[in-house]
Amino acid sequence: MTATGWTWGYDHYxxxxxxxxxxxxxxxxxxxxxxxxxxxxxxGPVHYPGTYLAGCYDRRTSAVAGRTVGNEDMxxxxxxxxxxxxxxxxxxxxxxxxTPDSPDLRHHDVRLDLRTGSLTRHLFFRDAExxxxxxxxxxxxxxxxxHLAAQRSMFSAYGWTGAVEVESVxxxxxxxxxxxxxxxxxxxxxxxxxxxxxxxxxxxxxxRTHEPVTRLAxxxxxxxxxxxxxxxxxxxxxxxxTYRLPVVPRHSVTVVKTLALHTSADRPxxxxxxxxxxxxxxxxxxxxxxxxxxxxxxxxxEQGELRVPGEPGRVLRLHVFHVLQTLSPHTEDLDVGVPARxxxxxxxxxxxxxxxxxxxxxxxxxFPEVARALLMYRHxxxxxxxAAARDSGGxxxxxxxxxxxxxxxxxxxxxxxxxxxxxxxxxxxxxxxVGSAVAYNVWRYAQTTGxxxxxxxxxxxxxxxxxxxxxxxxxxxxxxxxxxxxxxxxPDEYHDAYPGAARPGIDDNAYTNATAAWVxxxxxxxxxxxxxxxxxxxxxxxxxxxxxxxRWDDVSRRLHIPFHQGVISQFEGxxxxxxxxxxxxxxxxxDIRRLDRILEAEGDTVNRYxxxxxxxxxxxxxxxxxxxxxxxxxxxxxxxxxxxxxxxVAYHLxxxxxGSTLSSLVHGWLTTRAKGADAWRYCEEALLGxxxxxxxxxxxxxxxxxxxxxxxxxxxxxxxxxxxxxxxxRVRPVPLAQIPRFSFTICFHGHRGVRVRVLxxxxxxxxxxxxxxxxxxxxxxxxxxxxxxxxxxxxxxxL
Numbered sequence: 001m002t003a004t005g006w007t008w009g010y011d012h013y014x015x016x017x018x019x020x021x022x023x024x025x026x027x028x029x030x031x032x033x034x035x036x037x038x039x040x041x042x043x044g045p046v047h048y049p050g051t052y053l054a055g056c057y058d059r060r061t062s063a064v065a066g067r068t069v070g071n072e073d074m075x076x077x078x079x080x081x082x083x084x085x086x087x088x089x090x091x092x093x094x095x096x097x098x099t100p101d102s103p104d105l106r107h108h109d110v111r112l113d114l115r116t117g118s119l120t121r122h123l124f125f126r127d128a129e130x131x132x133x134x135x136x137x138x139x140x141x142x143x144x145x146x147h148l149a150a151q152r153s154m155f156s157a158y159g160w161t162g163a164v165e166v167e168s169v170x171x172x173x174x175x176x177x178x179x180x181x182x183x184x185x186x187x188x189x190x191x192x193x194x195x196x197x198x199x200x201x202x203x204x205x206x207x208r209t210h211e212p213v214t215r216l217a218x219x220x221x222x223x224x225x226x227x228x229x230x231x232x233x234x235x236x237x238x239x240x241x242t243y244r245l246p247v248v249p250r251h252s253v254t255v256v257k258t259l260a261l262h263t264s265a266d267r268p269x270x271x272x273x274x275x276x277x278x279x280x281x282x283x284x285x286x287x288x289x290x291x292x293x294x295x296x297x298x299x300x301x302e303q304g305e306l307r308v309p310g311e312p313g314r315v316l317r318l319h320v321f322h323v324l325q326t327l328s329p330h331t332e333d334l335d336v337g338v339p340a341r342x343x344x345x346x347x348x349x350x351x352x353x354x355x356x357x358x359x360x361x362x363x364x365x366x367f368p369e370v371a372r373a374l375l376m377y378r379h380x381x382x383x384x385x386x387a388a389a390r391d392s393g394g395x396x397x398x399x400x401x402x403x404x405x406x407x408x409x410x411x412x413x414x415x416x417x418x419x420x421x422x423x424x425x426x427x428x429x430x431x432x433x434v435g436s437a438v439a440y441n442v443w444r445y446a447q448t449t450g451x452x453x454x455x456x457x458x459x460x461x462x463x464x465x466x467x468x469x470x471x472x473x474x475x476x477x478x479x480x481x482x483x484x485x486x487x488x489x490x491p492d493e494y495h496d497a498y499p500g501a502a503r504p505g506i507d508d509n510a511y512t513n514a515t516a517a518w519v520x521x522x523x524x525x526x527x528x529x530x531x532x533x534x535x536x537x538x539x540x541x542x543x544x545x546x547x548x549x550x551r552w553d554d555v556s557r558r559l560h561i562p563f564h565q566g567v568i569s570q571f572e573g574x575x576x577x578x579x580x581x582x583x584x585x586x587x588x589x590x591d592i593r594r595l596d597r598i599l600e601a602e603g604d605t606v607n608r609y610x611x612x613x614x615x616x617x618x619x620x621x622x623x624x625x626x627x628x629x630x631x632x633x634x635x636x637x638x639x640x641x642x643x644x645x646x647x648x649v650a651y652h653l654x655x656x657x658x659g660s661t662l663s664s665l666v667h668g669w670l671t672t673r674a675k676g677a678d679a680w681r682y683c684e685e686a687l688l689g690x691x692x693x694x695x696x697x698x699x700x701x702x703x704x705x706x707x708x709x710x711x712x713x714x715x716x717x718x719x720x721x722x723x724x725x726x727x728x729x730r731v732r733p734v735p736l737a738q739i740p741r742f743s744f745t746i747c748f749h750g751h752r753g754v755r756v757r758v759l760x761x762x763x764x765x766x767x768x769x770x771x772x773x774x775x776x777x778x779x780x781x782x783x784x785x786x787x788x789x790x791x792x793x794x795x796x797x798x799l
Contacts, residue, residue: 005313005314005317006113006114006115006317007111007112007113007114008024008025008111008112008114008314008318009109009110009111009112010109010110011109012108012109013100013105013108015046015100015101017693018038018046018047018100018700019046019048019697019700019701020693020699020700021036021110022035022036022037022047022048022049022050022700023035023036023344023345023690023699023700023701023702023703024036024112024318024322024690024691024699024703025110025112025119026322026325026342026343026344026703027117027118027119027139027140027141027149027325028141028325028326028328028342028343028344029141029142029143029146029325029328029330030054030146030324030325030326030327030328030329030330030331030334031053031054031146031147031328031330031331031334032051032052032053032054032077032141032146032149032261032343033051033052033141033325033326033342033343033344034049034050034051034080034081034139034141034149035048035049035050035051035344035345036110036112036119036139037049037050037081038099038100038121039081039082039083039121039137039139039151039153040082040083040084040085040097040098040099040100041082041099041100041101042079042082042171043079043174043175043177043178046101048177048178048345048700049079049081049082049174050076050077050079050178050345050346051076051077051078051079051080051081051261052074052075052076052077052343052344052350053075053077053216053261053263053343054326054331054334054336054339054343055265055334055335055336055405056074056075056077056209056214056216056263056265057072057073057074057075057209057212057350057404057405058072058073058075058189058190058209058210058211058212058214059071059072059073059210059211059212060073060185060186060187060188060189060210061186062184062185062186064184064185064414064423065414065423067413067414069412069413069414071185071186071349071410071412072349072351072404072405072410073176073187073189073346073349073350074339074343074346074349074350074351074404075176075189075190075209076174076175076176076177076178076189076346077174077190077216077218077261078170078171078172078174078190078205078207078216078218078237079169079170079171079174080149080151080170080171080218080220080257080259081139081151081257082169082170082171083137083151083153083166083167083168083169083255083257084097084166084167084169085097085098085135085153085155085164085165085166085167086098086164086165087127087131087133087157087160087162087163087164087165088162088163088164088165088244089131089160089161089162090160090161090162091160091162092129092131094165095127098123098125098133098135100123102125104125104126104127105123105124105125106124106125106126106132107122107123107124108121108122108123108124109121109122109123110122114317114318114321115294115297115298115301116290116293116294116297117140117141117143117293117294117297117321117325118138118139118140118290118293118294119137119138119139119140120136120137120138120139121135121136121137122134122135122136123135123136123137126158130159131157131158131159131160132157132158132159132160133155133156133157133158133164134155134156134158135153135154135155135156136153136154137151137152137153137154138151138152138153138154138286138290139151139152140289140290140293141325142289142292142293142296143293143296143297143300143328144292144293144295144296145279145283145292146330147260147261147262147276147279148258148259148260148261148279148283148289149258149259149261150256150257150258150259150283150286150289150290151256151257152254152255152256152286153166153254153255153256153257154252154253154254155245155247155252155253155254155255156247156250156251156252157247157248157249157251158249159249160249161247161248161249162246162247163244163245163246163247164244164245164247164253165242165243165244165245166224166242166243166244166245166255167240167241167242167243168203168220168222168230168240168241168242168243168255168257169238169239169240170195170203170204170205170218170220170238170239170240171237171238172190172193172195172205172207172218172236172237172238173193173237173238174190175187175188175189176189176346178345178346178347178701179345179346179347179701180418181416181418182346182349184416189209189210190207190208190209190216191207191208191209191210192206192207192208193205193206193207193236193237194206194207194236195234195235195236195237195238195239196234196239197232197234197239197241198219198277198281200221200281201221201222201230201232201241202219202220202221202277202280202281203219203220203221203222203232203234203239203240203241204217204218204219204220204239204273204276204277205217205218205220205237205238205239206218206272206273207237212405212406213264214263214264214265215263215264215272216261216262216263216264216272217261217262217263217272217273217275217276217277218259218260218261218276219259219260219262219273219276219277219279219280219281220239220257220258220259220260220280221257221258221260221280221281221283222241222243222255222256222257222258223255223256223258223285224243224245224253224254224255224256225253225254225256226245226246226253228243228244228245228246229243230242230243231243243255256285256286258280258283258286258289259280260275260276260277260278260279260280260283261276262275262276262279267333300324300328300329302745303366303367303745303747303752303753304320304324304366304367304745305317305320305744305745306320306712306715306716306742306743306744307742307743307744308715308739308741308742309741309742312687312738312739313742315687315688315691315711316687316711316712316715318691318708319687319708319709319711319712320362320712322342322344322703322705322708323359323362323363323705323708323709323712325342325343326338326339326342326343326344326705327359327363327367327370327374328367328370329367329369329370331370331373331374332369332370332372332373333373334373335376335377335380336374336377337352337356337374337377337378337403338352338355338356338359338360338374338705338706339351339352339705340352340353340355340704340705340706341701341702341703341704341705342702342703342705344702344703345700345701345702345703346701346702347698347701347702348402348702349402349404349410350404351402351403351404351410352377352402352403352404353401353402353403353434353706354401354431354433354434354437354438355662355705355706356374356437356441356706357437357440357441357623357706358662358665358706358707358709358710358713359705359706359709359710360374360375360441360444360445361444361448361709361713361716361717362709362712362713362716363709364444364445364448364449364724365448365716365717365724365746365747365748366745366746366747367747368445368448368449368451368747371445371449372445372449372451372454375441375442375445375454375458375459375462376458378399378438378441378442378462379458379459379461379462380407381399381403381406381407382397382407382461382462382465383407384400384406384407384408385397385398385399385400385407385435385465386465388400388408388409389469389472394469394472394473395468395469395471395472396465396466396467396468396469396470396471396472397435397462397465397466397468397469398432398435398469399434399435399438399466400429400434401428401429401430401431401434402428402429409429411426411428411429412426413425413426414426417597417600417601418597419594419597419598419600419601420597420600420601422600424600425504427489427496427497427504427505428489428493428496430487430488430489430496430504430505431488431489431490431491431493432473432485432488432512433488433490433491433509433511433512433515433516435466435469435470435519436466436470436512436515436516436518436519437515438462438466439462439463439466439467439519439522439523440515440518440519440623442455442459442462442463443455443459443463443522445459446459447724447725447726448724448725448748449747449748449749450726450748450749450750455526456530456531456534460526460530460534460538461538461542463519463522463523463526464523464526464527464538464542464544465542466519466523467519467520467522467523467524467552468523468542468544468548468552470485470516470519470520470555471520471548471551471552471555473485473516474516474555474559477560480560481558482558482559482560483554483555483558483559483560484507484508484559484560484572485507485508485509485512485513485516485559486505486507486508487503487504487505487506487507488505488506488507488509488512489505489506489509490506490509490510490511490512490570490571490616491511491614491615491616491619492570492612492613492614492616493613493614493660494595494596494606494607494611494612494613494659495570495571495574495606495607495612496607497607498573498607499577499605499607499608506571506572506573507571507572507573508560508561508562508571508572509570509571509616510561510562510568510569510570510571510616510617510620511570511616511617511619511620513559513560513561514559514561514620514632514633514636515620515623516555516559517555517556517557517559517632517635517636518624518632520552520553520555520556521556521632521635523552524549524552524553524556527539527544527549556635556636557635557636557637558636558637559636560572561633561636561638562574564576565651566644566647567644567647567648567651567652568617568640568644568648569617570612570616570617570652574610575610577607577608577609577610578608578609578610579609579610580595580609580610580611580655582611585598591696592657593657593658593659593695593696594657594659595611595613595657595659596613596659610655611655611656611657612652612655612656612657613656613657613658613659613660613663614656614658614659614660614662614663614666615652615656615662615663615666615667615670616652617648617652618648618649618652618653618666618667618670619666621645621649621666621669621670621673622666622669622670625723626642626645629645646674649670649674653667658685659695661686661689661690661694661695661704661706661707662704662706662707662710664682664683664685664686664689665682665686665689665706665707665710665711665714666710667682668682668683668685668686668714668718669710669714669718672714672718672719672734672736673718673721673734675734675735679736680736680737680738683711683714683736683738684738686707686710686711686714687711689704689707690703690704690707690708715739715742715744716744716746716756719733719734719736719739719742719758720732720733720756720758720763721733721734721782722756724746724748724749727778727780727786728777728778728779728780728786729748729754729765729777729778729779729780730779730780731756731763731765731779731780731781731782732782733758733763733782733799735760740759740760741757741758741759741760742757742758743755743756743757743758744756748777749774749777750770750774751767751768751770751774751777751791752768752770753768754766754767754768754777755768755794761798761799762796762797762798762799763796763797763799764794764795764796764797765777765779765789765794765795765797766789766793766794766795767789767790767791767792767793767794768791768792769791769792770791774791775791776788776789776790776791777789777790779795779797781797781799782799
């Protein structure tokens with residue numbers, strides 16, 4: 001791997017890491033994305049081309065372990081990048097079709113330009129007779145026009161004359177097969193294929209998904225230089241144009257494929273095939289497409305960049321890049337959520353989890369309109385969450401652990417342990433805390449952006465209905481004089497039942513109960529701040545009576561938080577579980593991140609042990625600053641002093657296997673804020689999680705979007721101690737020697753382009769001159785002072 005300030009690259013070909021390269025070199029524009037796969041290769045054991053459209057899902061059924069199960073997957077769309085080529089020398093027989101796996105490959109180099117959003121592959125082949133062919137592919141997924149993508153391939157001959165035979169392929173015969181453990185599941189998501197050519201030679205392909213039905217149309221214009229006639233062939237699922245391009249030494253020939261992608265979900269509504277063919281025909285040439293694409297990326301970087309010197313800065317820039325490819329300003333117009341693995345692969349089936357909890361803080365500060373659109377995805381699925389609550393015997397809104405198109409629960413019923421080969425019950429749908437995450441995101445978005453209009457309208461409906469769910473889910477225990485929430489799974493995910501219990505779930509997960517109490521308290525606060533007319537309207541529409549609100553207040557003050565040995569228990573009974581011999585397992589297996597799979601393969605279960613996959617109780621320290629956490633526990637009648645919290649952090653940190661990329665992120669946040677000696681170790685692991693594929697092959701199935709966005713947030717809010725609220729910007733930096741200086745630009749309460757710079761012992765805030773008349777920006781400093789920064793002014797502060 002090689003990297004410079006704005007370039008991410010790989011200077012040789014390694015088949016065993018090609019899936020990783022494809023994922024990390026994915027290009028996207030917030031509407032669709034294409035993996036950074038080699039154009040020469042269809043899907044196979046080494047290569048996996050994939051194109052994914054945000055929000056495009058399909059439901060199929062599969063036979064698994066004697067059962068019929070349904071799964072809704074993000075759909076792998078037809079491959080528009082495929083380009084086969086071979087040499088036809090004048091002085092010899094035709095050569096073989098060339099790929100990176102060919103024995104004639106002498107050089108291979110991949111360069112991802114983060115500044116311009118373009119991917120370039122350089123290949124050089126030389127055969128036994130000394131004939132050479134240099135190939136340069138350049139690809140973009142257009143950031144200005146979200147319907148377009150293009151790929152230019154340049155061929156240069158060395159030491160021979162003749163022709164290069166090129167097949168430009170539009171391949172609809174694709175399936176979802178990018179995740180090995182899903183291979184036994186139905187992966188054929190496209191049907192009704194038709195293909196052909198327009199009068200101008202543009203190839204087109206149409207197909208549709210099964211359920212929900214989305215009609216798809218791809219049009220592919222191929223232009224060669226020099227202009228060369230094509231032989232056209234088509235099957236229902238494939239359209240191919242074959243060219244013979246004459247080559248001589250020192251002169252290049254070029255093939256440009258320009259894609260237009262339209263669907264029945266587009267607005268305004270149009271016939272997809274006609275719209276795609278028209279868009280492909282009118283698309284500018286490659287040079288012009290590249291210019292407008294680069295200009296769009298420049299605008300994104302001006303609004304979204306974080307500048308950090310050195311190697312951490314390069315990785316962070318890559319992380320920002322992938323966030324913006326998945327969630328760009330184009331996302332504002334779509335009905336989509338935050339796919340946990342981006343638009344980069346098929347892991348988690350493209351579903352929406354709670355990962356927006358780690359993504360929205362960055363978007364709130366840089367692209368608030370995108371953050372709002374993602375919250376509206378949750379609001380549109382509020383009816384489905386209400387139905388789920390009713391079906392479970394509750395009230396309010398119960399959001400699903402995994403969401404896709406409709407908002408119904410999409411968590412699979414069975415999951416495969418690849419270590420043992422056994423299909424096991426999947427109880428992760430019991431992670432009811434996802435509803436609290438949705439409510440938390442609503443509140444934090446409003447606090448950060450000042451968008452009270454959203455909070456008082458759609459946001460209020462979400463937050464109040466989640467609060468109502470928790471008030472109903474809590475059951476009073478007269479022995480404890482506390483409310484309890486039973487039968488759930490916490491963020492840890494390992495513990496889905498008590499040892500030997502027939503009933504799934506555990507009781508009184510501390511994180512779940514504490515965040516439920518927080519939601520109830522914020523619901524009451526929100527009702528108190530609403531204008532009287534809106535408050536009356538909501539209370540009438542939701543049938544919120546005084547008696548129910550009194551229960552909210554009571555539950556918010558008396559939810560049970562279990563303790564043992566002077567620390568917060570992960571859940572009731574956690575302290576009674578056996579201690580794991582961590583050293584023995586590390587010695588035996590080395591990497592024990594997926595301890596649950598290891599123990600199950602041994603015939604044991606992680607439910608018996610005090611061992612966590614990732615931060616659970618400690619997530620409270622990620623969501624809430626110390627003063628907020630103390631206030632929350634004070635309301636619950638629990639004394640949480642600094643020593644108790646420090647002991648809790650140390651206790652659970654020693655018992656965590658870090659089986660999720662989010663784990664090192666959260667622990668890096670906590671230890672950094674506490675100035676812990678191990679802070680950089682966790683921060684570095686969070687930074688390298690995807691680029692070094694620390695989870696052992698998972699990155700090739702799709703990047704971890706929450707972890708990537710979270711590392712950026714770790715710098716911007718974690719190290720800076722930045723809190724954006726109604727009273728201004730609060731800053732309380734903590735030194736981290738490995739990242740001593742950095743800067744970023746944020747949007748805040750009507751101010752756009754606010755520049756924050758952090759240096760050792762100093763901090764600067766610059767507010768740009770504002771034609772909109774935004775006023776002075778209050779900045780609250782660690783010493784208790786609040787200083788105003790006027791538009792057009794930059795002020796420096798000693799820390």
